[in-house]
Amino acid sequence: MSAIAADRPTASPVAAGLIDELRAALAPDRVHVGATELGLYKRDASNIEGRASVICFPLTASEVQACVRIAVAHETPFVARGSGTGLSGGATPLDGAVVIVTTKMNHVLSVDTVNRFAWVEPGVLNLDLSKAVARRGLHFAPDPSSQQSCSIGGNVANNSGGPHCLADGVTEAHVLAVEVVLPDGTLAMLGGEEPEPDGYDLRGVFVGSEGMFGIATKVCVRLTQSAPAVRTMLFDFATVEAGAQTVSAIIAAGMVPAALEMMDQLCTTAVEAYINAGLPVHAAAILLVEVNGLEHSVATDVERIVEIARAHGTGAVRIAQDETERALLWKGRKTAFGAIARIKPNYYLHDTVVPRRRLPEVLREVYAIAARHDLLVMNVFHAGDGNLHPLLVFDKREPGVMDRVHAAGEEIVRFSVSVGGVLSGEHGIGLEKRDLMPLMFAPADLAAQAAVRHAFDPVGLANPHKVLPSAASCGDVQHVPAGAWV
Amino acid sequence: MDLGAFAEDVGVSGPVTIAGLGSRGGAVADVRCVHAPGGIEWIQADEMIACCGAGTPVAELVDALAAVGQRVALPDGGTVGGALAVGRAGIRRLGDGAVRNTLLQARYVSAAGEVVKAGGPTVKNVSGFDLCRLLVGSRGTLGFLGEVIVRTRPLPAASHWFSATVGEPFALFATLHRPVSVLWDGATLWALLEGHAADVAEQAAAAGLHPADGPPPLPQSRTSVAPSCVGSLTGRFVAEVGVGVVHGDAPPRSSASPAVAELGRRVKDELDPTGRLNPGVHVG
Numbered sequence: 046m047s048a049i050a051a052d053r054p055t056a057s058p059v060a061a062g063l064i065d066e067l068r069a070a071l072a073p074d075r076v077h078v079g080a081t082e083l084g085l086y087k088r089d090a091s092n093i094e095g096r097a098s099v100i101c102f103p104l105t106a107s108e109v110q111a112c113v114r115i116a117v118a119h120e121t122p123f124v125a126r127g128s129g130t131g132l133s134g135g136a137t138p139l140d141g142a143v144v145i146v147t148t149k150m151n152h153v154l155s156v157d158t159v160n161r162f163a164w165v166e167p168g169v170l171n172l173d174l175s176k177a178v179a180r181r182g183l184h185f186a187p188d189p190s191s192q193q194s195c196s197i198g199g200n201v202a203n204n205s206g207g208p209h210c211l212a213d214g215v216t217e218a219h220v221l222a223v224e225v226v227l228p229d230g231t232l233a234m235l236g237g238e239e240p241e242p243d244g245y246d247l248r249g250v251f252v253g254s255e256g257m258f259g260i261a262t263k264v265c266v267r268l269t270q271s272a273p274a275v276r277t278m279l280f281d282f283a284t285v286e287a288g289a290q291t292v293s294a295i296i297a298a299g300m301v302p303a304a305l306e307m308m309d310q311l312c313t314t315a316v317e318a319y320i321n322a323g324l325p326v327h328a329a330a331i332l333l334v335e336v337n338g339l340e341h342s343v344a345t346d347v348e349r350i351v352e353i354a355r356a357h358g359t360g361a362v363r364i365a366q367d368e369t370e371r372a373l374l375w376k377g378r379k380t381a382f383g384a385i386a387r388i389k390p391n392y393y394l395h396d397t398v399v400p401r402r403r404l405p406e407v408l409r410e411v412y413a414i415a416a417r418h419d420l421l422v423m424n425v426f427h428a429g430d431g432n433l434h435p436l437l438v439f440d441k442r443e444p445g446v447m448d449r450v451h452a453a454g455e456e457i458v459r460f461s462v463s464v465g466g467v468l469s470g471e472h473g474i475g476l477e478k479r480d481l482m483p484l485m486f487a488p489a490d491l492a493a494q495a496a497v498r499h500a501f502d503p504v505g506l507a508n509p510h511k512v513l514p515s516a517a518s519c520g521d522v523q524h525v526p527a528g529a530w531v
Numbered sequence: 532m533d534l535g536a537f538a539e540d541v542g543v544s545g546p547v548t549i550a551g552l553g554s555r556g557g558a559v560a561d562v563r564c565v566h567a568p569g570g571i572e573w574i575q576a577d578e579m580i581a582c583c584g585a586g587t588p589v590a591e592l593v594d595a596l597a598a599v600g601q602r603v604a605l606p607d608g609g610t611v612g613g614a615l616a617v618g619r620a621g622i623r624r625l626g627d628g629a630v631r632n633t634l635l636q637a638r639y640v641s642a643a644g645e646v647v648k649a650g651g652p653t654v655k656n657v658s659g660f661d662l663c664r665l666l667v668g669s670r671g672t673l674g675f676l677g678e679v680i681v682r683t684r685p686l687p688a689a690s691h692w693f694s695a696t697v698g699e700p701f702a703l704f705a706t707l708h709r710p711v712s713v714l715w716d717g718a719t720l721w722a723l724l725e726g727h728a729a730d731v732a733e734q735a736a737a738a739g740l741h742p743a744d745g746p747p748p749l750p751q752s753r754t755s756v757a758p759s760c761v762g763s764l765t766g767r768f769v770a771e772v773g774v775g776v777v778h779g780d781a782p783p784r785s786s787a788s789p790a791v792a793e794l795g796r797r798v799k800d801e802l803d804p805t806g807r808l809n810p811g812v813h814v815g
Contacts, residue, residue: 159701160758160773204657215655217664218632233790240629240775241619241755244787244795244815245673249631249664253657270709297577299600299685339708339730342688398653400578430655431578470655478658485658489645493674493802494660500797512659 059098059141063119067101067143070111075102075149086126086144090191092393093134093476097124098141102149106224106232106262109145113260114230116143122506125260127167127199130191132394133475135203135255139510145260147198153177154263161268162221162238167198167261171205174266183268186213189471190379198261204253206471208304208378209335211429213269215471217252224263225251228502238265250497255473256508258501272303272337276347277371280359281328285309285424288330289404291357292428295334296401298353300346305429306333306378309408311388312423312436313377319384322373325361332359332428333378381425382436389421389438393450397461398470401431410460411435418453420446432470433461459484474512482514532572532584534638534646534677540565541675543644546810549675551586551610555617559809567612567677571595579683580635580652585612585676592681601683604633612676618668619753622746623723625773626711631667633681639666639674642803652680665798671809673802687725693740694721700772701762706738713772714746715761720772721746750779787815 059078067076077083077100088094098121103109116123122142129136138144151168158181165174171192175184188207189195195205201223206215213219222236236248251258282288292305308316310329317324325331332354336346351362365371385392399407408424415422415437426434435457439446458468462484469478482491495513499505541547549565550558558564569586576599583592589605596602605614606621615637620630636650649662665673690711697703700715703722707713712723721743724731735742749769756764758775766780787795795815799806 157759159705160775204661206655206657210655214628214632215657217661218628227790227794231790233788233794235791238757238759238775239755239784240624240758240771241668242787243784244791245798246618246631246664246668247791247794247798249667250661252664253661257660273708293577296579301579301685339726339734341729341733342727345727398651398655400575400653402575402577427655431653432655465652467651467653467656468658470653471657473657474659482659485651486648489641489643490648491659493641493647493649493662496801497660497662497665497798500794500801503797 060119063115063121063143064099066115067099067112070115071101071103071108075104086129086146087138089126089129089131089134089136091132091134091137091475091477093137095137095139096141097138097144100144100146102146104149106226109226109260109262110230110232112143112145113226113228117228117230117504117506120506122509124508125198125202125256127196127202128170128194130195131199131203131475132396132472133469133477135473135475135508135511137476147260148196150262156181156268158183161270162265163268164263164265165197167196167201167264169197171195171197171200178268179271182271184271185266186210186219186269187216190382197264197266201252201261201264202254202256203471203473206427206430206432208306208427211305211427212301212303217249219267219269220248220252220264221267222265223248223251223261225259225261227259228504228507232262236265253473254501255475255512257498257511259507274340274343275303275335275337275371276343277365277374278334278347278350279363279374280332280334280354281325281361282330282332282357282359283328285330285408286405287357288332289408289428291332291354291359292404293401294353294357295350296429298349300336300349302334302346302350302429303337304333304335305427307331307424307426307428308378308381309424311421312381312385312425315384315388315423316377316381318387320373320376320380322377324377328360333374378425385423385436385438389440391439391441393437393454395433395435395437395454395457396469396472397433397458397466399431399433399461399464399466403464403466404428404431407433407461407464411457414453414456414460418449420449420453427470430470431466455481476511479512480514482512532568532678534568534640537565537568537677538640538644538646541640541644544805544807546807548809549671551613552588554609555613559811562810565675567610567675569610572678574599574683576601576683579654580680581683582678582680583611584678585610585615587611589614596683597686600686602686603681603683604628605630605681611679611681615667615679616669616671616676620776622712622714622749622771624776625713625771626709626723626725631664634663634667634679635682636680637663637666637676638678639676641674642805642808646677647674654682668814670812670814672799672812672814673808675808689728689731690723690725691731691735692721692723692743692745693735694719694743695738695740699762703738704772707734712746714769715772716747716769717764719747753778754781754784756781
């Protein structure tokens, strides 16, 4: 992944009082100001760099409260950060912000296996939670491709998705309650174990607020029963269109598979060279379909889906025969990004959602856009959700290539929205797409979002200048550093 | 759908209230009343979404969806807008999820009389702050729903109610795979199982459930408790196991913490500074 230095003025000296107070409130060894740490935490997994003044590692909600109160007292912005796997610059600190890292708050506090929910700290990793409850036949349904390293707190901040959200919904549907430190340092419990708490659904609007409504310190998540029967199928098609039409046809036939994932040929080739799973590298597109549930429904669905895929001209039908083969097929999907390094050293991953029925034309346009900008594009995406992940691959040492990458990216986003899609399916807006928000929202729509932000954070120090374009966020300073492509 | 006339009805000043079919409480008394437009704009079965005016009767949407083999997770009765604005689920919540997860996009009329869009037409969407969550359950105090896009689902192949006599609900509950509804009144458990007919029959047999005519009649009052409290309820009740909604006698609820109440007030003040929308209706 490329890193582009921010074109920012030299850091102003941080108020010594700020650091001293943070050290007194936490512990000296959990408040870092060294160049190495500041360098590590100046961006998330996007290529947008900012500038942090201090990195804090609280262990408790009251320590998070202390961090927030001290930052506010010094009129310094603060940014919550989980594992830093975000791809939109949401956790990129701007203007010498205090970075509050929740990775040390990583305990599963309690699990109710009868009513199927768990209380967890925000630093618990997504996959660790599912592993912790697996022997009870349960799992946490949102499963981003980064699930080995992303945290529940980050999932809440970004309302994360993943392949299995087609059937089970995104993070918001799996969060019952969030304990948050509000931007004024107050601790509040939004939502609750009970299904219909009084008051506005502040929990719901907090999920996906990208750290701008406060910092989650404890999360009550719903756990999902794991299915007794699972079948994973792989189809291959001579055209991307045939694959996309198969996806629409499966849904139109009244089935909601647990996952419907597609990879195009360039991507399949890279993955196959990487993991040797026997993937059909000759095909223009491959489709990974997973159905789960009880035995009879799974068997019926497999039969109907194979029939639909054949009607759309699938070359081969591969049904994973055991858990090892199933894991191998999924490994192909989930390691796609690692495999891409074999093609070109750098990539830029996009994330838009389009209506499923428009997938064929949108994919055609994505290829055309990439060709116009003389770039390679690979597609590996959640086809069932219409959630595209065009991956522009390049070598950043090539002069002028970043301009082409950014121009192509913006055209892809614009085209996706123009066919009735949305700006982001699961990566969030952050800094990356902040200034594209007007493609989807009129000034009155943005003003309403800014009003809710103002209700949560009247002072505006919680992760400022993200999500809302400046006209809507009551500021007239352009804080997007170079490296953002908007 | 053109919401211009509806926005004009709402206007820019003075108290105003909204009513659908009046089945969930209806308009605030003695306040000028408006009605949201009705009618189904479109149903896209292959996208699993439908768009309609908030004034559309739930029954009309349910019938139209059934014709294409789908349904929507809204409670019966009244209008689509009313069901969303009140935000209380029906007894299928265990399987269908909360009403709040049904709403993907809303175009509503704000306190300033403007048409505002919240959310987007796709299930996966993290473009900006999710105001749809706030609108569901806000009882018309933050904006009046005009047109909504809701998520739909395929109808199951089979759907049957069963029952069994049990003095404790959780043991039986644990044996069922993703039941759509489980109700318990202290002595009898009712379960709604859906899916492939053979799966439904096998599950019911394995759990010792017997076919039932349907759910029991529900006591009028309705409240919500932590789902773990369901096993220790007393009096006359029908509780939703695994959910925590209790129809009938239930322990008193604790009120929202001062911090949460204050945050709710600030949200209301930001979106309706003069308190003109559904005056007197208090959410919280």
